[in-house]
Amino acid sequence: MGGKVTCTLGEVKQRADFIVYWGGNPAECHPRHFTKYTLMQKSKFLPRGRKDRTVVLVDIRETKSAKAADHFLQVRPGKDFELLTIMRAMIKGQDVPEAQVAETGISIEVLRDLIEKMKKAKYGVMFFGMGLSMTRGKHMNAAALLTFAAEMNAFTKFVAMPMRGHGNVTGADVIMRWQTGYPFGISLNRGYPRYNPGEFSTVDVLVRGDTDCAFIIGADPGATMPKPAIDHLAKVPTIVLDPHVTHTSRLSRVHITTAPAGIAAPGTGYRMDEVPMPLKPALNSPYPSDEEVVRRIKEVIATKPDWMTNQPQMIESQV
Amino acid sequence: MLRITGGTVYDPANGIDGEVKDLYIADGRFSSKFEAGRTIDATGMVIMPGGVDVHTHVAGGSINFARAMTPEDHRRTHAFIRSKTRRSGIGGMAPTTFATGYLYAGMGWTTVNEAAVPVLSARHTHEELRDIPIVDKSSLVLMANNEIILDLLEEGEDERAKHILAWHIWAAKSYGVKAVNPGGVASWKYGNDAKHLTSKIDGYDHVTPGTIITKFAKMIDELGIPHPLHLHCNNLGAPGNVETTLETMRHLEGSRAHFAHLQYHAYGGDDWGNMRSEAAQLAEYFNAHPNMTTDAGAVLFGDTVTITADGPWQHLLYKLTGRKWGNLDVENETGCGIVPYTYRPSNLVNAIQWAVGLELLLLINDPWRVFLSTDHPNGACFWRYPEIIQLLMCADYRNECMANLPPNIKNKISLPEINREYTLYEIATITSAGPSRALGLSHKGDLGIGKDADFVIYHRDHDIARMFGHPRYVFKGGEIVIEEGDIRETPDGREYLVQPSYDPEIDKFLRPLFEDRYCMSFENYPVEMERIERSQIQDCITPESEG
Numbered sequence A: 001m002g003g004k005v006t007c008t009l010g011e012v013k014q015r016a017d018f019i020v021y022w023g024g025n026p027a028e029c030h031p032r033h034f035t036k037y038t039l040m041q042k043s044k045f046l047p048r049g050r051k052d053r054t055v056v057l058v059d060i061r062e063t064k065s066a067k068a069a070d071h072f073l074q075v076r077p078g079k080d081f082e083l084l085t086i087m088r089a090m091i092k093g094q095d096v097p098e099a100q101v102a103e104t105g106i107s108i109e110v111l112r113d114l115i116e117k118m119k120k121a122k123y124g125v126m127f128f129g130m131g132l133s134m135t136r137g138k139h140m141n142a143a144a145l146l147t148f149a150a151e152m153n154a155f156t157k158f159v160a161m162p163m164r165g166h167g168n169v170t171g172a173d174v175i176m177r178w179q180t181g182y183p184f185g186i187s188l189n190r191g192y193p194r195y196n197p198g199e200f201s202t203v204d205v206l207v208r209g210d211t212d213c214a215f216i217i218g219a220d221p222g223a224t225m226p227k228p229a230i231d232h233l234a235k236v237p238t239i240v241l242d243p244h245v246t247h248t249s250r251l252s253r254v255h256i257t258t259a260p261a262g263i264a265a266p267g268t269g270y271r272m273d274e275v276p277m278p279l280k281p282a283l284n285s286p287y288p289s290d291e292e293v294v295r296r297i298k299e300v301i302a303t304k305p306d307w308m309t310n311q312p313q314m315i316e317s318q319v
Numbered sequence B: 001m002l003r004i005t006g007g008t009v010y011d012p013a014n015g016i017d018g019e020v021k022d023l024y025i026a027d028g029r030f031s032s033k034f035e036a037g038r039t040i041d042a043t044g045m046v047i048m049p050g051g052v053d054v055h056t057h058v059a060g061g062s063i064n065f066a067r068a069m070t071p072e073d074h075r076r077t078h079a080f081i082r083s084k085t086r087r088s089g090i091g092g093m094a095p096t097t098f099a100t101g102y103l104y105a106g107m108g109w110t111t112v113n114e115a116a117v118p119v120l121s122a123r124h125t126h127e128e129l130r131d132i133p134i135v136d137k138s139s140l141v142l143m144a145n146n147e148i149i150l151d152l153l154e155e156g157e158d159e160r161a162k163h164i165l166a167w168h169i170w171a172a173k174s175y176g177v178k179a180v181n182p183g184g185v186a187s188w189k190y191g192n193d194a195k196h197l198t199s200k201i202d203g204y205d206h207v208t209p210g211t212i213i214t215k216f217a218k219m220i221d222e223l224g225i226p227h228p229l230h231l232h233c234n235n236l237g238a239p240g241n242v243e244t245t246l247e248t249m250r251h252l253e254g255s256r257a258h259f260a261h262l263q264y265h266a267y268g269g270d271d272w273g274n275m276r277s278e279a280a281q282l283a284e285y286f287n288a289h290p291n292m293t294t295d296a297g298a299v300l301f302g303d304t305v306t307i308t309a310d311g312p313w314q315h316l317l318y319k320l321t322g323r324k325w326g327n328l329d330v331e332n333e334t335g336c337g338i339v340p341y342t343y344r345p346s347n348l349v350n351a352i353q354w355a356v357g358l359e360l361l362l363l364i365n366d367p368w369r370v371f372l373s374t375d376h377p378n379g380a381c382f383w384r385y386p387e388i389i390q391l392l393m394c395a396d397y398r399n400e401c402m403a404n405l406p407p408n409i410k411n412k413i414s415l416p417e418i419n420r421e422y423t424l425y426e427i428a429t430i431t432s433a434g435p436s437r438a439l440g441l442s443h444k445g446d447l448g449i450g451k452d453a454d455f456v457i458y459h460r461d462h463d464i465a466r467m468f469g470h471p472r473y474v475f476k477g478g479e480i481v482i483e484e485g486d487i488r489e490t491p492d493g494r495e496y497l498v499q500p501s502y503d504p505e506i507d508k509f510l511r512p513l514f515e516d517r518y519c520m521s522f523e524n525y526p527v528e529m530e531r532i533e534r535s536q537i538q539d540c541i542t543p544e545s546e547g
């Protein structure tokens, strides 16, 4: 069971007449989302634009986004999973004890009304944000929402999509997947990709002090990571590629200033729906692109002896 | 320069059926003379042109989505370890890009055609294709649910639709056009399907799947695209769908057409309980109509992950299996669905599917028109092709396998009555010479002078699956890439494109429609030539060149 049922943002713009934001604050975090894709757009299928769409916001606090929504559901902190599970049961007509519903902070009447509206929609979409995917039980929450969207397809068309953070996070995720099979949390230290988010994620490796060098491109972990991770970055040789001076570049041994991608360096950015966009530079930069710096470093490394020799070409099964 | 002596050569493009013959290679091509250089003694060995896969899914949003959904498979499968000159990778149901190149080349395949590229994410597909080493590549853009074109066909603006089709082929830097469940995917976006050629398509009054198919085939022929309309018929995977398939074939008389993964379109009965093979009926019609080619889309028992641009079919699978389901609707054109799946011999439906794939390969009598495929990864992973070759070449082995099928399969399949065994010459045809010709890649699948020196040398072996799974040497562009299972070189492959001509004024017409429908600006859409590594533009067929 489970899985992921999704679409591209153009489909949302064209067709979505029922939009749920779960644990996100698009009005402040993705300011162009409402106008470009969800609320304001008119289309062949939704000629009256905003009037043809129903918008629901589910969040633990009433953010600016709530004002833009038709319905706001204030879920108690940490109760997302319970609420999702209850709604999954309710769409199938299963009974849920009212006391359990009340614990989520939402009344059963509100849920009944919402579910009825969802089933009547022609094309529903659920966006889920950091609020859902970064809190306690984060993987469970996201999985429950994806399953909920998949199950809604027994009644009408429904899809789900994460609202991802800034920069080209999606692009990194997409490329790691085609090159290694995994999106993040990958170790290549045995010469082939291994995946274990709790063990190989950057923050875990740094906190444990398991790395003797750090190479950081276009990210500023020095601003966001826990103190032991930052202390370790300061201790080992850290190399930063960044157009700007950042928290991380200040504690690094080497900072190479690069041309900002999309402004002065070309490339591809992947949008949150994984649609690739060409980055066309508007300015020239005296600095090299990240790509050029990495390529030149790679060329130098290629002249050094290989530290990993006498390895078989392939192993039949991984341990 | 290189000389191969003493090998027994199977080269269907030149009518050579098991002759002992020397081959000379210079500058990556076969040559008529040899002056100096290395000689490889292939005495007692078998030589064939390198495999060409006419229909596979190895790069782009959907296979990458499948990779994301199957981390547990990556962990249990084999892993390629990096070396100083070679990248690491993971095999399995949805192999990573580098591993895809190693695995194809490892069994002697040297050209692959990625059969489903959504217009909007063509850039992504090309970025992945770049990361597939060794093999040459081409790709087909998904078009038959493109709403801009469907709207024009609805209004009878066929000529303009043709220019827009050509614009998209070039903008996506593709090699041809794939039509998936024409009209059905457009309807699916509202949870409906179009199961018959006369079915109404949501949002349209005039165009039906039937008109879309015939008009697309005609437009592609008129544009002179080397590979004909590549068609994934409506009503995939459903009992009784043979009627839809035959109706589709009748619509296409007089046009060229390639029918993808015919196995999934050859069922009788009207529900899962009384489903039966109609491969014989389909093969009979097919044999009498030389305008068509097909690939088998054969099924092998075991685990795989199914991905297709056919959203309705995937939702059905999800309901049948209750397994994970991934679905991705792409604006204004297509969608795709992903479900991990296990084909079991004890499951009657799966057993019938397994038989149907083999029956089609055995009952279609012209090996130049039916090609080996599993619709990777849908029917089975591509690296299992040697097992299918064994099933085709050994009737005894087939009978052994049939003993494991449920007893109530009797009278539902015709495989037990078929005694045909493929010859090596026929295997070389369905794996290489035939698909090369269907793709219009005249320099592939051919060991003649001047053709690309992509070929394989096999040890003779009574164990056919072992023979084809472990070539002695694989050559790509005259270079040894595989030797006794070792990856020797990982050259970058070429990518084939076509550039059909269209009225440049079409930009003005398309721009406002585009900006309304897509959430990407018009200028950002076309994939730049410099994005394609080692691109090679193939000529379109002009009336003169047809001669």
Ligand SMILES: [Zn+2]
Pocket (backbone or CB within 6 Å): B055, B056, B057, B115, B116, B260, B261, B308, B375
């Ligand atoms: Zn396919």
